Amino acid sequence: MTNQARKVIEIAGEDRVHFLQGLITNDVKRLENGAVYAALLTPQGKFLVDFFLIPEGDVILLDAPASEAEMLLKRLSMYKLRSKVTLTPTERSVSRGVGPVPEGAFADPRAPEMGWRAYDGRPSEEADWDAIRVEHCIPEFGAELTPDTFILEAGFDRLHGVDFKKGCYVGQEVTARMKHKTELRKGLKTVAIDGSAPVGTEIVTESGKTAGTLFTQSGDKAIAYLRFDRAKGPLTAGEAKVSA
Numbered sequence: 604m605t606n607q608a609r610k611v612i613e614i615a616g617e618d619r620v621h622f623l624q625g626l627i628t629n630d631v632k633r634l635e636n637g638a639v640y641a642a643l644l645t646p647q648g649k650f651l652v653d654f655f656l657i658p659e660g661d662v663i664l665l666d667a668p669a670s671e672a673e674m675l676l677k678r679l680s681m682y683k684l685r686s687k688v689t690l691t692p693t694e695r696s697v698s699r700g701v702g703p704v705p706e707g708a709f710a711d712p713r714a715p716e717m718g719w720r721a722y723d724g725r726p727s728e729e730a731d732w733d734a735i736r737v738e739h740c741i742p743e744f745g746a747e748l749t750p751d752t753f754i755l756e757a758g759f760d761r762l763h764g765v766d767f768k769k770g771c772y773v774g775q776e777v778t779a780r781m782k783h784k785t786e787l788r789k790g791l792k793t794v795a796i797d798g799s800a801p802v803g804t805e806i807v808t809e810s811g812k813t814a815g816t817l818f819t820q821s822g823d824k825a826i827a828y829l830r831f832d833r834a835k836g837p838l839t840a841g842e843a844k845v846s847a
Contacts (some may be wrong), residue, residue: 607743610666611673611695614679615672616688619663622658634658638720639716640764642754643678643734644837648777650752651678653744653764657709657722658741664722666697682773684698697721700728701735713762714739716743717728737821740793746802747791747818747826755781756790756828789815789830798843806840808833817845 614623625669625701629641639656652671657664667675672692679690703716705725711717714741718730735741743756748831755778757766767782781787799820806815806827815829817840827845834847 608795609666609697610669611693611697612667612672612676613691613693614663614665614688615661615691617772618686621672622683622686622688623663625771626771627656627847628680628759628765628772628774628778629656630764630769631656631663632769634663638712640712640762642759642764642773643675643753644774644778646773647663648753648774648781649750650748651750651755653748655709655720657720664693664695666720666722666804669775670743670823685775695722696724698725698727699730699732700725701730702728713741713764717741731821733819734821737793737819737824740791740826742791742826743819747828753781754778756787758791767807776812779812789828791818791826792829792834793847794825794827794829794838795823796820796840796843797823797845798841800841800843804840804843806834806838806845809837814838817843 612697620631627643629639633639634656642652644651644678645651652667652675654667698721704719706723707723708719710719716735748757752763796800802816802818804817806812806817807814812833814833815827818826825835
């Protein structure tokens with residue numbers, strides 16, 4: 604999943620902030636402080652796609668997985684109605700790097716270890732992004748983030764990808780209910796792994812009960828989706844040994 608292809612959509616028009624505010628999981632007003640990480644959900648609160656919003660003068664740049672750009676444009680256009688908003692695909696490239704944020708770039712809002720992102724054509728820096736993601740349990744679209752995901756189980760609260768005070772957005776009721784009324788019983792976690800197994804391998808307990816699913820691996824660690832009540836004692840994923 605390293606070096607995932609990205610597409611950048613330009614969102615312009617006087618209603619752009621208000622338009623996005625009623626749709627996405629995060630507070631668009633945070634753009635005053637830099638890049639914003641957010642997602643678009645279904646009305647049932649299930650994950651559709653995650654993306655970054657970038658402030659650039661009188662427009663907002665939306666940095667999304669290339670595979671989902673067409674779907675995202677169609678869905679945003681469906682919600683646009685009479686809003687004074689334009690949505691324009693661009694050919695901008697996305698650059699990434701680690702370390703101090705260069706001038707003209709933006710700190711990745713999920714975690715300091717994820718470095719920076721830029722949209723001015725500068726070259727990317729080499730980095731083992733999977734190793735960084737696994738170490739800090741940062742999910743990626745198409746790997747840990749899939750259409751059946753609930754964003755709180757994926758750690759969006761910890762990754763600064765959801766705001767609980769901004770008011771209504773698509774899927775907000777389910778997300779708020781999970782936050783305030785229940786204790787999460789499932790979710791993503793970095794685990795230790797001895798050996799390797801394909802992404803999607805079932806993690807099982809010593810007694811053969813399903814405890815979760817294995818995702819991205821790097822060295823002796825991996826990101827796993829776990830049932831916390833079963834993720835105790837010896838666990839296996841295929842031939843690999845897993846410990847939570």
